[in-house]
Amino acid sequence: MQTLTETQTGEKDFLPLNGTDYVEFYVGNARQAAYFYRSAFGMRLTAYRGPETGTRDRASWLVQQGKIRFVFTTALEPDHPAAKHVRLHGDGVRDIALWVDDADAAFRETTGRGAGEVREPETLRDEHGEVRISAIATYGDTIHSFVERRNYRGIFLPGFAPVEGDDSVARPVGLKYIDHMVGNVGWGEMNTWVDFYRDVMGFRLYQHFDDKDIGTEYSALMSKVMANGNDRVKFPINEPAEGKRKSQIEEYLDFYRGPGVQHIAMATDNIIETVTRLRDQGIEFLRVPAAYYEDLTARTGPIDEPIDSLAELGILVDRDDEGYMLQIFTKPVEDRPTLFYEVIQRKGSRSFGKGNFKALFEALEREQARRGNL
Ligand code: FE2
Secondary structure, three states: OEEOOOOOOHHHOOOOOOEEEEEEEEOOOHHHHHHHHHHOOOOEEEEEEOHHHOOOOEEEEEEEEOOEEEEEEEEOOOOOHHHHHHHHHOOEEEEEEEEOOOHHHHHHHHHHOOOOEEEEEEEEEEOOEEEEEEEEEOOOOOEEEEEEOOOEOOOOOOOOEEOOOOOOOOOOOOEEEEEEEEEEOOOOOHHHHHHHHHHHOOOEEEEEEOHHHHOOOOOOEEEEEEEOOOOOOEEEEEEEOOOOOOOHHHHHHHHHOOOEEEEEEEEEOOHHHHHHHHHHOOOOEOOOOOHHHHOHHHHHOOOOOOHHHHHHHOOEEEEEOOEEEEEEEEOOOOOOOOOEEEEEEEEEOOOOOHHHHHHHHHHHHHHHHHOOOO
């Protein structure tokens, strides 16, 4: 693994990003998907857009926790792009929307460097002001919207109506913000997309892992982490690698029918409390063997958290020269073995958990075998 600490974008730092604005999912039933994220992940329902608010062709539900905003959208017509997306991919991430100061400049700069045009800059208006929005294509059918909201004072976006009052379904678990979002791309395509994020988006290489770092007997992959200028946006890109049997990335690609978002890592300040609540609320996590914890501090050095609590919950620990981090992965949250989540707490470390890859991938392979996909 290599960590690059200096900004290496230089003159390419042409796309200032304030952070992730929202993540939009295209799903088969947004009302029910939102309910799952409220009751299990503890997100609060805050806004809605649909026929009742004047949008005829789709319904969207906004849920949030900390700075994390998820939008679930369902088509109300069979030929709507969201319906086609769900037919092909199942429920999945359509849009990783990025918060910018200038949606026109973001569109102009990126499309001028070769990004596919998805949405020309346009202004959305309502009584709370206006949002300027544009969008470009990234891997698979995934897009990046650029959202400029300095002239908007509404709840989210024009067209969305706030949902008043407390959300009695939501049971918050202490999730704060998106730490990173991982894309799976096809065989031999990782560097194409790494180049895209560098040349088109002005990102730089933050870390990379080769198959010696993260191959097990079966579930090999290669990964490079790309980050924007202020490090608020980090996108690891994975591609499958040759192994004895099917790579976990290949299983994803088979079921998602192409590249797409593999996992979303959400940060917490207290992973023991967050994971305890998530588990109580029905989220299922990958488990590593108990042996992982026997020599844990020999690998990680002293840590603040009681080892027995970590072992009980299945939380993993990794250390680098800047500190340590704690992480855990859910099982896929859908029937297709595609999207899953990571809960992460960083205590100085900028690691993505390299030291856990082997134990983790062996756990993952057991699940893959149970599905008959190994
Ligand atoms: Fe991750």
